[in-house]
Amino acid sequence: MNSDNTVFCPECGEEIEKDADKCKHCGSWFEKPILEIKTELNPQNSENNGHNKIEYSNYQSTTKLAIFIVITGGLYQLYWFYRNWRDFKAHKNLDINVGLRTLALFIPLVNLYFVGTQFRDIHEYAEEAGVKNYSLWVVIITWVLFVYLQGRLALNGNPLLDIVSWIFIIALIIPFLMVQKTLNSYWLKEQGDLPLKKVSGGEVLVLIIGILFVILDIILILML
Template sequence: MNPEPINLNQTQSIQSNHIENLKVISVNKFIFLSFISFGLYQIWWIFKAWRFFLIKDKLNIMPAVRAVFSIFFLYSLFNRIKNYAKEQGYINDFSSGWMYLAYLITTLLVYLPEPYWLISLCDIIFLIPAFKALNYAQKQIVTTIEQEKFNTSQIILIIIGCIMWLLIFIGFVISFLYK
């Protein structure tokens, strides 16, 4: 007795069952959370992207390690996102190599003297094309939800980030006044 063949809709249903309750956020929220957290949210996004591919492609990887050491794995993540997005019908394109190189250089600007190190926060610009592509591709999965409001973790991150930005601002003002 032969098993019944699986059609495309059943395949999509099976695939979405492995990646249930996938939540995506808007580009504006991504930029805001990255900026307010001094780039820490970017590491979280990279972790979530690798975790998505771990589940989807049944990879033998550790997403947390790839996120923490993203400088070594970001190029391959960009390529994986670009290929997956194209498979899902995404028409925009970006250069993984140029995005990676620009991200790397901008990130290294953190070693500039005060206050010029803040330029390094612009590294988010070079994650946006991959972020948009992954969002598009993930929205093709039936169970994907666009997160309308900030969740509790994000609100805590925003509060901590605001405190840190306030302390940095106070530090700049004090150093300016006493020079």
């Protein structure tokens, strides 16, 4: 959570000083104090905070995202997709079934459609909001490539290849960080400087399951 003297840059989502006229992370210049810009971008923000319409920001630390993906062996990405559908359903009043979409991620080929759809939707929302965006096709292609290679190596039955598959789990961070940076800029613009929720109950459950699977995988590798 940011301190009383800092806010988040509306362009890159990194923490900067309240009175900064330039972001030290992405180099964006601000003609007005950052707090004035944030108020103009979302004039309803102070009103929403006063009525407790939104308790926490949907902003997520990119560092935390990267760590969670790695320590769960990539399982956390399922929660990440679920979280985005849930947040946008509430934010834009979408008529979608978040649970069914998340379950669809377990179905080969079908999951490609829903993953691509979410990446596309986030890209379009960012375009509408006028925030710094990512390359849609670069994200989709890298995600498909890394997931495919990781899966093929992990299911090969060769302990050495199983270890190598972890390289692609780590590489899987790349497309997610690209999208998350855009998401952070989007939520900062839409929600303002709301407090950040550290770890939700759903995240804790996914982390426990993911870490257990990773430990089991390591044990199986050592036994072979």
